Amino acid sequence: MQALKHYMDDGGLFDELVFNFCVAEFVILLLTAIVMVVWIYKGIAPQIKILKIAANNVKEGNLDFSVATGGTDEMSEVCNAFEDMRVRLKNNAKDRLEDEAEQRALISNIAHDLKTPITAIKGYAEGMLDGVADTPEKREKYIRTIYNKANEMNTLINELTLYSNIDTNKIPYNFQKLNIHSYFEDCIEELGMDLENQHIRLDYANYVDPDVLIIADPEQLGRIIHNIVSNSVKYMRADVASRIAITIKDVGDFVQIEVADNGKGIATKDLPYVFDRFYRADASRNSAAGGSGIGLSIVKKIVEDHGGKIWVTSKENEGTTMYFVIRKYQEVMYE
Template sequence: MSIRFRLLLSFTSVVVVSVILFVLAAYLLSIAVTGDVRSFNSFYNIHYSLNPLSEEEENLFLDLKYIAKNDPGQLKDQTLLQEFDTRLKMVQAGLIVREDNSVIYSAASLNGLDLSTILPAYEMGNNSIRNTMNKGTRFFSYAKFDFYFSPETGERGSIYVFHERSPFAQVVRQMLPLLIGLFAAILLLTGWLLYRYVTRKIIQPLDRLRQSAELIKDGDLTFQLQSSSRDEVGQLVQTFDQMRQKLYDSIQLQLRYEDNRKQLLSNISHDLRTPITTIKGYAEGIRDGVTNTPEKLDRYVAAIHTRASDMERLVQELLYYSKLDLNKEPYSFIRLELSPFLHRIADELAIEFENNAVEVTWEEELGGPLFVLADAEKLKRVVMNLLDNSLKYMNQPPKRLNITIQRTDKQAVVIVADNGPGLEESSLSQIFERFYREEPSRSQAIVSGSGLGLAIAKQIIEGHGGSIWAESKPGSGLSVYFTLKLYEDRR
């Protein structure tokens, strides 16, 4: 049985039970009040029959009854009747006196309304003296007394003290079945609206969740589930969507890894195949006796040695990179004063700078020693790779290299800027990917390299919790920026 059906069932039963209980309660109440099992139909009549008049009206009625019993002749005295009527009028009541079949006094408050036709027949036993009557839309409760004006002639008379009731009571009396029907309809409508509300708030989101789960089962994770409500179901929908997003992200990541792996393999095989082919060619040359002079042999052997060394370097770099990638290369962070550290590295390359006619300048405005938290050996590798690149790619004099050290709130920034060929905007983010080499450097055999230098630098800097990026305008050189966390003295 679906939840939707269960809900419908429970709402319907609530409505039905309420209607039954309501009718039963009304029935029992009428019995309790009137003591009459059949009283339900004439509940209002009975109510007013029991208490038609207020206490004051009742007193006036009793006075009139007393006169009717002891000196009925007086009840033909219009002045006396008028006096009683006036007093009754003050409490919204009125008096009617009947003699045989004609009304001899009719209350002023009736404004000429003739009630003679609806007055009940004589009942000299006066067993039922309180009741209700209505003429058109007007509704009255009354107390009456039948008596003889003169027992000898048998001339009969009645006094009626009546009180006009609100037409509402009459309306209610007439419309009771309709009202009960209306209540039941309101109950039904409320039940229906509640059912709709609950369905919209619970069943529909659950339906959407089920459909989404099916989509996920079929491998579709691109949809989005949204819920504006903050209730439990809304939270469930939101959590479900977060789960979908996580799953989607992790699958995307997996695909990227897979892609990377494929590219890595193809790059490695390409970069290894080239030197191997060359080595093979030189070796074949030697075997086939092409190297007929000792000088030629020396050249061939030297070439083989260079290519083999290139390969060795490539394999070593690759090994190092994958160790960093797998977090297998532990970092040993120490407190390092940045400026002298960088100067020492540049000094190591002084001869190369000189040979290549590179002018090195420094910009440091530190206002005191600047300490960073770094792994000296790895950081040296980063700087070496950057300087090596500048040396490699600057191709026209004057060759200038500028190293800037800056201090910000929480970090140190190092900028290595050269005035070489620079790079297109679109290449700037790619140069940090492994094996990425700009086309000219890839094709020109003169500039050797594996495309791992900046990828390794990026791994190391990120391992330090810093970031690395490049800025350039073609023709005006390349600037590589990297940041390092400052060493915070905790003493």
Template structure:
């Protein structure tokens, strides 16, 4: 439910609920004071709402007291009764329990007339009083006087009152107080409800914003509503979560940067120290023969080459990481491409006395979108990484291919020492080396497999390692096959 709808419903409830409660209160008060609710009727036009004191006094003073003959003047009494009936008031004149005159329809209420008070004293004007008869209420005014023949006469003005109007008049203070209480209670409850549903989430968001301002992101925003505030809370929580991840990533980047500086400083310092040592040897005349001099120069050139290779790898990885390395993708029949590469690799491995075993079956029609140079760099980095750690007398590298559905898998394995379990999940991370001492025999900066992973990701594929310590390692590359170029 939206906040707008909640406000509209609350405003409607502020009007409707008090009205219903007020009607209920009036009904209960009616039952308490009247015993039933049957006498409640709708108000109607031209209704006489009570007998006023001055009406009775003027009627008696200006008519019957001045001319008692009018008490028996039927024509006059009919005209007077007709006027009074317009105000819902009936006229009844009684002389010593004998009816002198009764307005039209009044005789039907004979039981009511029989219960009217007796004559008291001439000239006495009784205050209007209320009387209930057959579930109806009547307001009655009485005036006693003597006729021309000195007979006691009682004049009654009988008004059938509207119970609702009389009830309101009588119990107005109670109704007013009840209305005030109901309004206060209704508004208090609705305000409390709206406060819980709207103001409390806003306070939680304000508190959360304060925590973010202080740099504290280790919390969660919990707003369960489905309205705009709930959506705002979800957006705020998403922002907090992403900001926290961003800070953690920034910390990781900073840690990697420090590790990079440390590793690169170490890797650059080693060849530089060697170069300085051989240059000093040449300058000091240690290389006193053409053979020694040539050896020193070749060593210097090799160390400079190592430095150049390290710098190239750093530059390449930086461009890959920032996605600024251009790729030239083309649709390549992958099996012929790998066979040509394997032939070149076999020649190189023979020189190092490494046995190459090739098993490329299936997927002859498979075509994959690759950048030839970048993909060859990936294969070269994997082979070089395997050769660095070869520790068996009979060195062996295997190359296998497999087609699974719409994916082409290339597996390159070796029979090296394998990767320790604690290091297996990190070998594709940048600047990581399983051999933490970074000795010169294994060399490298730990960027070879990280570069390979970045290039494979750019190809839309995946790369991972399966290794068993002491038995060797297998690197598996999975690439998507182009539509219409699936293998067997």
């Protein structure tokens, strides 16, 4: 070996061989680097271009595109992360538009429903000022009408306040043990007087044991009953004697309350939406009947916050029945 090296050194061949080897190695490394750069560029450049276009779309407010990929490399993960961000932005934008639409609907409904009693109050007040109510009977009638219309306005404002609390999950609750018999006897007595003045018959049946207790907020439970009954009153039929029936049943761990009427009923296609905020099954009919469109959505929220559920059955021109359940109070036994 030493002899070969001595021979090549003598001819300068060894140095040339080393030089050629280095050059060849450099060329191989250079070609490899070029191939790698081209391969990486071809793999990354399209995705970078897609991300650039996507970023420009987002900047312009256009979120109707997709950059999702099925790859597992780093750039694919970046694209998928960008896609997740786009979907969240789109959903947030959609929710914001829906909230804005709901706010506009609420303002429109409240404005319409406040205008009616305000107009009536103004008309009857002007009648009293102009001397139209010239007898004690007329004056009493005018004052009572003004009082009732003011109560309507107060109810709408209370609904609006409660709606605001619902939207922020800040409904104030005062849960306590309630005897189902005692509570509903008082409730029915109050409802009966109001419905009698409106020439609506109220039937009541309670099939629960007298000592059964529930855990509920008495004020909010009363709001549930009031809102359901008020909704029934709005859509009574003129061709039959109006009737509302409230039935209390024992269904195991729950007490079930049913509120049935013989009113106009609800179309089958509208039943899935009756508890949605601002939903009105018949815009023209509801416009005449009034209401903010949030009464039953408030009812659903309160029932669910009590650990219960609510549902409805109805047939057009036959009537509607609202059902909801409230959990019974049960003593926890410790051993």
